[in-house]
Amino acid sequence: MNLCGFDYYSDTSDPSIGFTRTANLIRAARSEADAQGALVLLCDNGDSLQGTPLGEWAVEPENAPHILMRAFAELGYDAIGLGNHDFGLGLETLDRTIADAACPVICSNAHRQDAEPSWQDHAVFTRAACYGEQQVALKIGVFSVLPPQTAKWEGHRLHGKVVMGDILTCAAQKVTDLRALGCDLVLALGHTGLGPTEPQPDLENAIIPLAGIEGIDALIAGHSHLTLPGNAHDGVEHVDASRGLVHGKPVVMPGAFGSSLGVIDLAINRTENGGWTVQDHRTSLRPVCPSKSGMSSEPVAEDPDLVKLFAKGHLEIRRRTAQPVGQTDQHLHSYFSFCAPDRGLVLTAAAQAAALRPFLQDTPFAALPVLSATAPSKFGGRAGPRFFTDVLPGQICLRHVNDVYAFPNELRAVVVAREEISDWLEMSAAVFNQIMPGQETTLIDSSRAGHNFDIIQGITYQIDLSQPSRFDASGRLIDPAYRRIWNICFDGHPIAADQQFVVALNNYRANGGGHFPFVDRVKPIALPILPFQRVLRDYLSGVLPQDPLHQMPYPFEFAPIPGATTLLRTGPKARTCIAELKKYDPYVVGEDDEGFLLIRLTL
Known part of the structure; x- marks a missing residue:
């Protein structure tokens, strides 16, 4: 949880990270889409609840509702996927945080055994979009998966309470389910990185075979803190690293700590049977600071509304950590x-x-x-x-x-x-x-x-x-x-x-x-x-x-x-x-x- 462009360990600002800066990129990207009459879906791909002292302050009951959920609402998020670290503060804390969310929180391969889950299995959005001179309704299905190893890594908190299923098995079933519900497009939120190129049971980093599943139109990757598009995955089979394609499908992986915004642009077309297909696509990463070392003189400005929202927690954490x-x-x-x-x-x-x-x-x-x-x-x-x-x-x-x-x-x-x-x-x-x-x-x-x-x-x-x-x-x-x-x-x-x-x-x-x-x-x-x-x-x-x-x-x-x-x-x-x-x-x-x-x- 790097909400502010600040390093609480050295007590200094850090212009290379922070959701307050990513927020400005989100607002700018939304404005561009609105100007073109394009439909926008805004998602988070997990591991957003833990990682800095501010994350521990945010889940204290007296600080509810959770400041990140309030920020997601302010920016108009449509869906939130869960990552492995989101389970690190325990189920009671996670349930309480999810209750503060203004949009669906999704985790498709995590199955609660001891109670009803606070997260959803998937989400379906029906949104108006422009197609030529027409207004059409598009049905978009979203599912989310995370490493099944999470059940072991957090076993002291999850044993007997949550079972994590295989990513690829779950994804294949979710595509079938969402298409049966009439979804025109399917988006996979994969809190998983690029690893083996062929399907294997219980993969931790499963994006490459995940993208090979028929019926998925676009994917957001994560977990490994790497980036795509970019040279981090040059030469990997089935991956066009410079264009952000895996098995020919658009994939973005926007690093970590709020350092970049991942953007996928899809152009769709009618099929002969009245359905929809992706005709063209483009992926990009928009960094909050051109230099990863933080030495650039022109980082993205911080969003003033989020700076104000996070101010109380930010000051309290600086006081505590001193x-x-x-x-x-x-x-x-x-x-x-x-x-x-x-x-x-x-x-x-x-x-x-x-x-x-x-x-x-x-x-x-x-x-x-x-x-x-x-x-x-x-x-x-x-x-x-x-x-x-x-x-x-x-x-x-x-x-x-x-x-x-x-x-x-x-x-x-x-x-x-x-x-x-x-x-x-x-x-x-x-x-x-x-x-x-x-x-x-x-x-x-x-x-x-x-x-x-x-x-x-x-x-x-x-x-x-x-x-x-x-x-x-x-x-x-x-x-x-x-x-x-x-x-x-x-x-x-x-x-x-x-x-x-x-x-x-x-x-x-x-x-x-x-x-x-x-x-x-x-x-x-x-x-x-x-x-x-x-x-x-x-x-x-x-x-x-x-x-x-x-x-x-x-x-x-x-x-x-x-x-x-x-x-x-x-x-x-x-x-x-x-x-x-x-x-x-x-x-x-x-x-x-x-x-x-x-x-x-x-x-």
């Missing part, structure tokens, strides 16, 4: 999380362990060593070159806690042995490209999510990037001979096959997020609800004691690859910290066309 919680004598940043010690990750790992230890006392797990797994939550990537943790030494405020750990996750714990640890780390190391001498490439595989790079504090290990990845993005073993992780040690000694550990981790990973292959083989430990950001706040304030993991050696290092170099893609502010990369003989190449700083590392 509250002091502790001190740090270290610079906590994530510019080098993938190659050098990240003190913010160490802090988070130690806080998790400190919160967990009291719950292990007087249990069968009390004598087991405690490890702690954590991953960067702000690492640039698809969110752009400003999206990094950056907390200077000195006073720590609540906004800094959110900057170090941005996700509203909860603490979990599992019991693992060496095999599970090895698979865990192999899947984590899959975020890297294979590095070979004389073949310079970027360090990180852009198709992998950076928040799946878990480090496990309390052990040490080497990562050999000259080897191929052992697992693919779905957690499938590619080849048993592929192995990047070596020399896994605890307390300076190799881990025995039967040695067990307790690992503190977040609910997303424990519930199967990231498709890590160890999840179904480990023993979970029951814990009460322990929100991560509260755990981190209590650790910084001294409520929780300093944990031994805080002083342990940093977990990983790269195995040397003589003659090999790679490019680290990071934020421009990393220039001030480059001494931390001394072991790699760093060389600053410059900035790329997205504003990322490129640093050559010698491995």
